Amino acid sequence: MKIKEITDCIETLAPLSYAEDFDNVGLLVGDAQTKVTGVLVTLDTLEATVDEAIENKCNLIVSFHPIIFSGLKKLNGATYVERVVLKAIKNDIAIYATHTALDNSFDGVNAKICEVLGLTQREILIPQKNTIKKLTTYVPTNALEQVRNHLFEQGAGSIGNYDHCSFTNLGTGTYKGNENSNPTIGEKGKLHTEEEVQLHVTFPKHLEGKIIKALLASHPYEEVAYEVSLLENKNQHIGMGMVAELETPMATEEFLALVKSKMNVSCIKHSAIINSQIKRVAVLGGSGSFATSYAIAKKADVYLSADFKYHDFYKAEGKILLADIGHYESEQFTKNLLVDFLTEKFCNFAIILSNIHTNPIYYS
Known part of the structure; x- marks a missing residue:
């Protein structure tokens, strides 16, 4: 299993696109294509945390707080941040952070x-704000259910506490393919008129790639006309x-x-x-x-x-x-949340809860 498989799974819980603009989330250190030997989950990544990962043969640290928050201008071990990054690199340990992406998750x-x-x-x-998008496309009437259901399967049509949401308008489409075209309906070089439905569906912005891929895979036309717009609605689940x-x-x-x-x-x-x-x-x-x-x-x-x-x-x-x-x-129980989530998804893989106490504040 590669690091990317683990982080892709985490991003189903906490998509990085929902992190705050000021934040620094995702894979901060390491190569996403590296094979994983074990995962250590922590709230903060300190030198002791990296040592703990080494001891437990974990080459991926999943941390809530990002060890690199602002840009590093040098890397010579002068600060605890630089020392952590250097030690992680020397020992081929990757560091991934979720932070405000997980803060903004409904299950975070x-x-x-x-x-x-x-x-x-x-x-x-x-x-x-700015997390809900709308897809508008034009579909032959006999292909409407096929396209719409395929979009629903990929997460389109959800808004707030509702799913399978869509809106349609009936109309007439025209097109004429050139000599290089290969129309699935009609003939090249001839003007074609087709009864079409204008289809509108909403979707969470982090699913845009999947939604467009589903549209192109299920739509019968060689060239698919569509547009994506951003809605003003606030997302009640983010x-x-x-x-x-x-x-x-x-x-x-x-x-x-x-x-x-x-x-x-x-x-x-x-x-x-x-x-x-x-x-x-x-x-x-x-x-x-x-x-x-x-x-x-x-x-x-x-x-x-x-x-x-x-x-x-x-x-x-x-x-x-x-x-x-x-x-x-x-935030102390956040690492428990991540361990439980990853253990459920990867039940035959070593997901370890860090035992290092990282709170820098003490009370007397």
């Missing part, structure tokens, strides 16, 4: 937090953060105690307690102070995230409980 980082806390009825906190609910409301102090227990935190920084009970919970793994207004707009009782600064807590404005549980703590 925030879904795992919801699972750990027992939250249900999940929905995206900040749906991502985006930052989540809002979910407790099955039964809990007293605020009881809920905070639950968070400390389930998320393995010794303390929680939070704003003033304003509600006696918690029912609706917003979560966002990692640095999430930017999303406070979205959590308030979604009428969450509490917003769990990390890296709130002093003045960020004022943004609660008596409308929500803001709770900072720590950056590492909010």
